Structure formats: C-alpha cells, structure tokens
Amino acid sequence: MDRKQLREAMLALLEKDQVLYEDLDLMYYSYDSSFLTKTERLYPDVVVLPRSTEQVQAIMRLAYEHGIPVTPRGAGTGETGGGVALHGGIVMDLASWDDIVEVDVPNMQVVVRPGVVHADLNDHLAQYNLFFPPDPGSSKMCTIGGMVANNASGLRAVKYGCTEQYVLGLEVVLPDGEVIVTGGVRSKAIKNVSGLNLTKLFVGSEGVLGVITRIRLRCWPRPKARGIVMAVFPALDDAPATVLEVYQAGILPSGIEILDQSAIRAVNQFKPEIALPEAEAILLFEVDGNPASVDWEGTTIREIASRRASQVEWATDPARMAALWEGRSVTATAAARVRADGSRVFAGEDISVPLSRVAETLRRIRELGQQYGIPVVNYGHIGDGNVHTAPVIDPEDPAEVEQVNRLVHDIHLLAVELEGSTTGEHGVGAVRRPYAELEHGGAVKVMQAIKQALDPRGIMNPGKLF
Numbered sequence: 001m002d003r004k005q006l007r008e009a010m011l012a013l014l015e016k017d018q019v020l021y022e023d024l025d026l027m028y029y030s031y032d033s034s035f036l037t038k039t040e041r042l043y044p045d046v047v048v049l050p051r052s053t054e055q056v057q058a059i060m061r062l063a064y065e066h067g068i069p070v071t072p073r074g075a076g077t078g079e080t081g082g083g084v085a086l087h088g089g090i091v092m093d094l095a096s097w098d099d100i101v102e103v104d105v106p107n108m109q110v111v112v113r114p115g116v117v118h119a120d121l122n123d124h125l126a127q128y129n130l131f132f133p134p135d136p137g138s139s140k141m142c143t144i145g146g147m148v149a150n151n152a153s154g155l156r157a158v159k160y161g162c163t164e165q166y167v168l169g170l171e172v173v174l175p176d177g178e179v180i181v182t183g184g185v186r187s188k189a190i191k192n193v194s195g196l197n198l199t200k201l202f203v204g205s206e207g208v209l210g211v212i213t214r215i216r217l218r219c220w221p222r223p224k225a226r227g228i229v230m231a232v233f234p235a236l237d238d239a240p241a242t243v244l245e246v247y248q249a250g251i252l253p254s255g256i257e258i259l260d261q262s263a264i265r266a267v268n269q270f271k272p273e274i275a276l277p278e279a280e281a282i283l284l285f286e287v288d289g290n291p292a293s294v295d296w297e298g299t300t301i302r303e304i305a306s307r308r309a310s311q312v313e314w315a316t317d318p319a320r321m322a323a324l325w326e327g328r329s330v331t332a333t334a335a336a337r338v339r340a341d342g343s344r345v346f347a348g349e350d351i352s353v354p355l356s357r358v359a360e361t362l363r364r365i366r367e368l369g370q371q372y373g374i375p376v377v378n379y380g381h382i383g384d385g386n387v388h389t390a391p392v393i394d395p396e397d398p399a400e401v402e403q404v405n406r407l408v409h410d411i412h413l414l415a416v417e418l419e420g421s422t423t424g425e426h427g428v429g430a431v432r433r434p435y436a437e438l439e440h441g442g443a444v445k446v447m448q449a450i451k452q453a454l455d456p457r458g459i460m461n462p463g464k465l466f
C-alpha cells in the first residue's frame, strides 16, 4: 500500500478532520522532546486522530493486514523518540480523545480516555477531594495515556510511587485489532490478584504491545497540609547522609530534591535575585499529610539536617514555601542558559542509582563533563536516586553533537556500573534501546517473546525498547 492509498484508506475509516497528511502536519509529528529528534526528523506517512475504540480497532485491523507500522502518541512530551515513527507508517495521535468517563467517588477511582491531560485530571478531581498522585514536570501537557505507556512519575515518587501503582485496569486494542480489558472486565475492585497481571505488562510498554484506549485509575485523598525544609551543605556527601538519617527517623517525605553546585550556580546566574547560598549541595524536603504530622516531620527533619548543614529553614507559610522552592522550580530553565549560545540536551537525562551512590554519581558526571569539555548541570530526585543531568552544547556544531553523544553514552554506562538504571523516569524509546541487554541480560529474550506473541507482524511502534 503506497502513501496515497494509505491516506485514502484512513479517510474511508475516519472523518476528514481526523486524518492529517500535509507536509507541515507531518513535520509537527516528526519530533518529540528528545535530542534525537532535534538532530534527525522522522516523518510518518499519515497521522490519524481516533476518538473511539471502534475507530482504533478499524485502523489496527487495516495496519495489521497490510503490515503498516503504527506509533501511538499522546502529547509528544516524551524524551526518547518513543512517539515518533522510526519506520514511517501511521502515527496515531490520541491526545484529542480526552473524556473523563467516570469519577467513582465511593470507590476512589476514575475512568479516563487516553488523551486527558494530567493537570486537567487533578483539577477535576479536586472537587471530590481526590487526586492522582504521580506528578511529572510535564503535568500541564502530558496525557494520562502517555503516562501509563511510560510509567511516568515525578518528584513525589519517593512517597507516592510511579503511575503503575495507580492503574487498576486498562482497555487495550491489540495489534490485530482485538480488544482486551485487563484488571477484570467488570471489576471495580481496588485489590485484585486474579490472573496474570496484564495491567502491569502494558504499563510502561511504550506503545510496543498495543494501543491503550481506556484507563481505570485509583485516586487518593488529598493531603491537608504541606511544608518545606531547605538545607545547605558545604560537603556533598552530607546530603545523602542526611537523607538516610531522615528515613531512619521513620519519615517518608513527599519529595526530596537535590541541587548540586552546578545547579546552584546555574540558578544564581539565571535569576540572581533568588540568591541561593554557594554550596556543594542544597536539599529540599517536602512533607505532606495532616497538620500535626507535617509539623512533627518538618521540625524533625530540620533538627536532623542541622547536624551537617550550614543553613536550614523550615516553612509552612505558602509564600515562604514558594520562595524556598523557587530555585528548584527554575533549575531546568536555568540549566539551559549556562551558555549564551547553548542549548540543553535531553539525553542521558534521567539515570537512576542507589541512594548510597548518588554523591559518587554526581562526582563522576562532573568529571565526565570536564573530560568532554561540556558544561553539565545536575539536579534531581535524590530521595529515590533519580539524577537529572543537563549537558549544554551548541546543537548546530557537529563536533559538539558528537562529543555530547559520547558523554551521554558514558553516563548510561555509568548508571549500570553503579548498580542503577539508564532511566528512572523517561523510558527507553529509541534512544536507550542499545542498552537493553546490558541492563536486562537474558530477560530481553523474554520481552521479545512477549512482543512476538502479541505482535507477530512487528507493526506496533517498531524500533523501540529492545
């Protein structure tokens, strides 16, 4: 089937406004937020915007029959090339299918279609005093479908975990067009151990096993109070040591963020009025819950941090909390500005390592940056060892692009060497695929066997994961 026939076949299945094929439209879908798509444009042959399970089924049946690749896509905020078509074919944009189907307040769950934006869902749930806890930085853009497909999380994962913990069931259209429901076809149960856990299989499957068309999520009651501790450390190793002592005091903060010296300097250069103290590291602890427990946890963390920190502050006043958090909230933007002619590279950007090796990781990344002559800004979710690395280069300079690709490769190898993972949040997509065997060994064969069983023609998001 050539491109023109494919476009006509899609127009026969869908309304005119659900099929895109003009060059400008295809260009829009040729990138996501990855560095890969800054250097290489990957065009689909056609883009479809289905808005029902039946439409997704019809598209998949046709694609399956003709062996046409299909790449599901949400908002395209992924950092790994996951939502772009490596081998042409169909990009299936699910972002406009954004119904909140049901909020089941007594059963603490919500049913949504894949295109609902994360922040919109939480705005809607607020009236019921509920929330869906994972909190990616892309909250105002990314879709729930994309979050499930990538098992997304955020800075509160230390207490609330990743998306997988909240997915109770899914409707999935398989590559041949068949529909299945995981987690029980009629179930509204929160607890369910019946059968193989297919829900977990599809969470984090990055679009290689099927199209997620309906999601049943568990919600949690909203915490009533919140507070922030900021602690400044002259010695880097004192930061993880303090985190460990906070855990050993029986406290599980809702967020523990680190800014190392590179991030502190980047923030101060970007917004001098924030005036973060010069130090090897700054930690920000967020605690949430009921007012009495928040107060006890905050004051206890302040006392523990004071043993090593040169400066500590504990705040519950909203304006003061926002001021303490401001440095962290501008870090990503500040990182991109450390070089006037530079641009931040989203690659090797979210390795995760054991907590006991965070300080070593930050030092080794600093050394790698020096070795390759590339400024690197480090920050991240120290509470779960998820380090965000921001190399800054001139992306128009091929020599710098080559150097940064080497740097990023070494960062990925470092993560595995230090008993961690090449990705704690953003997933594998196209860019971390080369590390699959290094990270998972023989388990990759089992992943491939599952893929082969569900997608024998290899049409679902080919070229991703393994």
Ligand SMILES: Cc1cc2nc3c(=O)[nH]c(=O)nc-3n(C[C@H](O)[C@H](O)[C@H](O)COP(=O)(O)OP(=O)(O)OC[C@H]3O[C@@H](n4cnc5c(N)ncnc54)[C@H](O)[C@@H]3O)c2cc1C
Residues within 6 Å of the ligand: 032, 033, 071, 072, 073, 074, 075, 076, 077, 078, 079, 081, 082, 083, 094, 114, 135, 136, 137, 138, 141, 142, 143, 144, 145, 146, 147, 148, 149, 150, 151, 152, 153, 154, 155, 206, 207, 208, 210, 211, 212, 213, 425, 426, 429, 461
């Ligand atoms: C500024 C910024 C901040 C970010 N912060 C975080 C963060 O804190 N934590 C984090 O985890 N991530 C973060 N990300 C990465 C990204 O936002 C998440 O991975 C998000 O879950 C992707 O959602 P999306 O809707 O944009 O999906 P897309 O990028 O469109 O797709 C991502 C993957 O999911 C697949 N997919 C999408 N929808 C479906 C579906 N319905 N069925 C099957 N497969 C599907 C795609 O094929 C692709 O492989 C950030 C990105 C940016 C740009």
